[in-house]
Amino acid sequence: MLHTAFANTSSDAMNYVDEPETPDALSLMQCVLEQMDYGLALVHMPTRQIRFANRLAHDGLNGPGSLRSGLCVTEGRLNTLLNVDHAQLERALLRAQSGVRALISLGGEGCTTSVALVPLNAPGAAPFALLVFAKQQLCDSSTMALFARERGLTSAESNVLASVCSGMRPTEIAQHHGVQISTVRSQLRSIRLKTRCDTIRQLVETVSILPPMARHMASVQY
Structure with a gap:
């Protein structure tokens, strides 16, 4: 199992001591990447x-x-869906190298949409870069549900919160859920009180x- 320990130093920086990498550690790191609500991919830049x-x-x-990522x-081999974007990708890969x-x-x-290309410059490592894809929504539904449960929101209030965060106005929320605008406004007041938001x-x-x-979600190995 991957283990980290703080080393005593005279500076404010924290040093970590890792055990040698094992198959279990690799699997653990892959599981870590799956928990992030961002698309993350490792690309070998030259190829x-x-x-x-x-x-x-x-x-x-x-x-x-x-259709949304553009890649x-x-x-x-990594490519772009649209030919007009290909030169931009090539320039980014060259700069990343x-x-x-x-x-x-x-x-x-x-x-x-946007994709970040982050070079991974580990000493002696192959020229890899991390692709970070833009999020498709403000907050994943599972995270939103956890937040709503932690703050004591009702099911109806949770639905209103999700609608607000998707950009809907109160009148649109009322029409979408088939309720009066006064009901939505009352729910929004309750949500603000429970979440301590003004x-x-x-x-x-x-x-x-x-x-x-x-x-x-399960990981995908290339």
């Missing part, structure tokens, strides 16, 4: 081969989510910085 991807990244590269895998991070915008009008904006900000916990 553009994907070596690992969690489920969210896999869906962004191969599944229905590929795909063609003949085992020199240690420079990149944020690329992909897709056409009305369907633009305004809807503060409520959305509170939800936006919740820990990015993903739904339980």
Whole structure:
């Protein structure tokens, strides 16, 4: 099992002592990546081969989510769905090989998304980079449910909270749930009291910085 221990030093920095990597440690780290509500993939920059991807990244590269990510895998190599984005990806990969991070915008009008390319410059390591895909929604439903339960929200209030965080206005929420606008306003007051938020904006900000916990999904090994 992966173990870390604090080493006593004279500085404020914290040093970690790790046990040698084992198959159990590798599996544990893969499980860690699956818990994040971000698509994360490891790409070998010179060959553009994907070596690992969690489920969210896999869906962004191969599944229905590929229409939103703007990236795909063609003949085992990282590529772009649109030809116009290919040069941008190539430039980002070249910059990453020199240690420079990149944020690329992909897709056409009305369907633009971003992917970060972060070089991993471990000493003596192969030239890999981490692909970090943009989130598809403000907060995952499982995280929202945990937050609502922890703050004592009712089922109806939880639904209103999810609607607010998806960008719906009170009138739209009332129409969507088939209730009076006065009911929605009353629910919003109750939600603000239970979450200790003075305004809807503060409520959305509170939800936006919740820990990015993903739904339980199996990892995909390339």
